Amino acid sequence: MNWKIPLFKIHSDKNDLDYVSRVIKRGSFWAIGPEVKDFEENIAEYIGTKYAVVFNSGTSALHALMIAYGISETDELIVPSFTFISTANAPQFTRSKPVFAEIEENTFGLDPEDVNEKITSKTKAILPIHYGGCPCQIRELREIADDHNLLLIEDAAEAMGSKLNNKKIGTFGDSAMFSFCQNKIISTGEGGAITTESDDIYNKLQLILSHGRQDTENYFSSAKSMDYVMLGHNFRMSSIIAALGLSQLQKIDDNISLRREKANYLNNKLSHLSNISLPVFSDDYYCVYQMYTIRVKNNLRDSLSTYLSNKGIMTKIYFPPVHLTSFYKSSFGYKSGYLPITEKVSKEVLSLPIYPSITFEEMDYIIKCISDFFEGV
Incomplete structure (x- = not known):
């Protein structure tokens, strides 16, 4: 696409x-x-x-x-x-x-x-x-x-x-x-x-x-x-x-600075939404935001992902549980419920676009689409 x-x-x-x-x-x-x-x-x-x-x-x-x-x-x-x-x-x-x-x-x-x-x-x-x-x-x-x-x-x-x-x-x-x-x-x-x-x-x-x-x-x-x-x-x-x-x-340090700047912008602009949890960490944890992953509450993650996709915004689930892949289920006999916290988190996470060159206009568009989705809900 x-x-x-x-x-x-x-x-x-x-x-x-x-x-x-x-x-x-x-x-x-x-x-x-x-x-x-x-x-x-x-x-x-x-x-x-x-x-x-x-x-x-x-x-x-x-x-x-x-x-x-x-x-x-x-x-x-x-x-x-x-x-x-x-x-x-x-x-x-x-x-x-x-x-x-x-x-x-x-x-x-x-x-x-x-x-x-x-x-x-x-x-x-x-x-x-x-x-x-x-x-x-x-x-x-x-x-x-x-x-x-x-x-x-x-x-x-x-x-x-x-x-x-x-x-x-x-x-x-x-x-x-x-x-x-x-x-x-x-x-x-x-x-x-x-x-x-x-x-x-x-x-x-x-x-x-x-x-x-x-x-x-x-x-x-x-x-x-x-x-x-x-x-x-x-x-x-x-x-x-x-x-x-x-x-x-x-250019790694410049790239990281840009990622952190963009992540902070998203955090500030999305903080008013009660249906999502944002990737915010204490000062001693210096995150480079290789991904910007939110958690979506109330079983709305897949609906939000579809909505953003229809608006031309790519999102992705990082990660589905490895132990529930076909290989691990067939090879080791794992079933749903083995790791309840992992499975719960995996059903809520959604990674949004982030990269050094993403513009504030593009982020504003993402923010507006997410806000519009929850207003509709």
Whole structure:
């Protein structure tokens, strides 16, 4: 559908074109070029970690991390059902079991109390998400992980640049994953990264992402044969994509400032409507608003979504519960009622358009349409 106002728009400029064009024009090292290492170093510096490793997608990054940590069929990982499906799928790539825990209703992140209840002797890690670019209760989850000697792996796919008490998301866990898919804070179309402080995990990830090959020199410019020391995958990010990432990262703080400005405007203009709850957080939670998600009361969510669609405004439900997808119901026997809070929230959430270039006129149109809908109700 050709939306009057889409859910998101990718923010790009001439700098992006210049960075990509330079790689294309040189006619070499479109893979394993210097841009890949530069992008990794810039990400690590921005997040504040010792290392970053980039991948062709966030899902590949999580998959590689499961391998690097030795997560196997004897292990369980506690995950949310209120997430994109790759969070729950990642443990299964190494035959471990995802165990779903409830979310809390402030940040839509994992509920620390329910996480505590789900820990067993098989639990290896806790894998929370930071929904829509807002930090979850990651400090509490860090304490639980430490108390039980568990790994804490942050799925920060939506939260690059977000902070909790001025500490960057991606620095609370043992490792963290970021996504650069097209609707994220910065975008390379597809792409992802792992940040970590661990020398061991960094070295393993470097092997896993390129067939388990021990690169002593650049593979494509060296005549030497190189050894393969473990089973690996081709999860590499191309130099062209890394160049785009370098350019995108230069404007991340400007993009975040614009998103926060637009979210605050929507919050102020929609605050008079009693039928919706808005994404408002305390000052210590620095949200980057990768999504702007409201909760619609009184079973009016689907009607509002349809009404806005008819007005040319795209909305979307992020997220339907993973445990109620056909795969998880048939594979694990999950049924409605297993996670009542998750299921309740999923029936109420509606993500509205937000992106750096959305205009105040476009937001006023969205606000008017939502107000008109509730006046009609």
